[in-house]
Amino acid sequence: MRGQLTAKGKATRNRIIEGAAAVVREKSVASATLDDVMARTRTSKSQLFHYFPAGKDELLLAVAQFEADQVLEDQQPYLSCLGSWEAWEQWRDVVLKRYEAQGDWCPLGSLFLQVGRSTPGARAIVIELMRQWQESLAAGVRALQAAGRLPADVDAEARAGVLLAAIQGGVSVLLSTGRSDLLRIALDQGIADLRRAGCAVT
Amino acid sequence: MRGQLTAKGKATRNRIIEGAAAVVREKSVASATLDDVMARTRTSKSQLFHYFPAGKDELLLAVAQFEADQVLEDQQPYLSCLGSWEAWEQWRDVVLKRYEAQGDWCPLGSLFLQVGRSTPGARAIVIELMRQWQESLAAGVRALQAAGRLPADVDAEARAGVLLAAIQGGVSVLLSTGRSDLLRIALDQGIADLRRAGCAVT
DNA sequence: CGCTAAATGGACTGGAGAGTCCAGGGTAGC
DNA sequence: GCTACCCTGGACTCTCCAGTCCATTTAGCG
Secondary structure (H helix, E strand, C coil), X not given: CCCCXXXXXXXXXXXXXXXXXXXXXXXXXXXXXXXXXXXXXXXXHHHHHHHCCCCHHHHXXXXXXXXXXXXXXXXXXXXXXXXXXXXXXXXXXXXHHHHHHHCCCCHHHHHHHHHCCCCHHHHHHHHHHHHHHHHHHHHHHHHHHHCCCCCCCCCXXXXXXXXXXXXXXXXXXXXXXXXXXXXXXXXXXXXXHHHCCCCCCC | CCCCCCHHHHHHHHHHHHHHHHHHHHCCCCCCCHHHHHHHHCCCHHHHHHHCCCCHHHHHHHHHHHHHHHHHHCCCCHHHCCCCHHHHHHHXXXXXXXXXXXXXXXXXXXXXXXXXXXXHHHHHHHHHHHHHHHHHHHHHHHHHHHCCXXXXXXXXXXXXXXXXXXXXXXXXXXXXXCCCHHHHHHHHHHHHHHHCCCCCCC
């Protein structure tokens, strides 16, 4: 499989990726087999290896990229226009809803664990996702500052880091314990702390 | 294997658990095999199944419990006496050092993903760990209040939740990207936000 | 219409690794 | 020292699943 993919070929390839993503979400990465993907996407094994010559790892990597793209997209348009406190609240609601709906499974996290640190590609995907996420949040903080709603001496990058960690931590607890309250608390307090960020330490 | 374990038997069983934990740390859960454990612990397959009749899952569950116990223990004695700001800083240092040293692998997280939500036992272990962790932090916050270093109207449970999420998130980012700065930022800002917690919102 | 390359079907292989079984060695208690 | 009952060794089976191979069909293109 080099550049020459017909329209049909592209369609099949995408069908495989999306089907594989669905399979991974339903079962776990560990228990998702190529046969599951074949059944779900009505393809044969030769097709899988035709479009992903390096086999399962290559397919899972494509799925990981697919899921990573999804993460930020699901937060739009809110993530891109965090210029007012109302916008932050809306964004909060979307994130909360998304992860509560997703229930207790993180396709990306488990994919990462499976494909592993071993492969350079997987890590690159996650690193880039985190970078963009933090950058978007930092932009939001700066927008608040520009609008005069937050003191200029607040460190936007750091506050974005705190919020990102809050989400990751909340989701991580949600996944492992089923408790969604920590995610909500972490987000709410994170935003509240942001409002207070200019305050002097007592 | 029911109650009757001789001293020798107990020793072997523990050797297996610790050896398995080491194997899981070195490789990943996914690629850790019973043969690896056998080699590492100089045991035979029949021993493994003698001490863990239900097989690999039961062994991994024991390893998970072993690792979970470790987590809180590694934070002692600091976690238990968070009555002053200095104590909080010391605790911060210990946590930071522990996870930076651990590098990019979380035995518990990956174990959980492997043994999975499916088995009730694994989830129970994590839930209990999180509960104790949050409770210890909340006790620290209350200690600060009792010492008059923090206003009484601060919600100790919520602040503990924020800090727990901050750690989990920071570690999670550390594991997946190798960046330890987020963990440090999240912890530092988390403690700083705690100091500011009584402040009025601007 | 025919040629070439891509797309597909599906049987087959090879290996890894969990779990089984039984025989033999050790040890505690009488 | 005898006699149960743990404890241990290691060969064996059995299943699952990634990856291979080749035969066949379909589609672009002159």
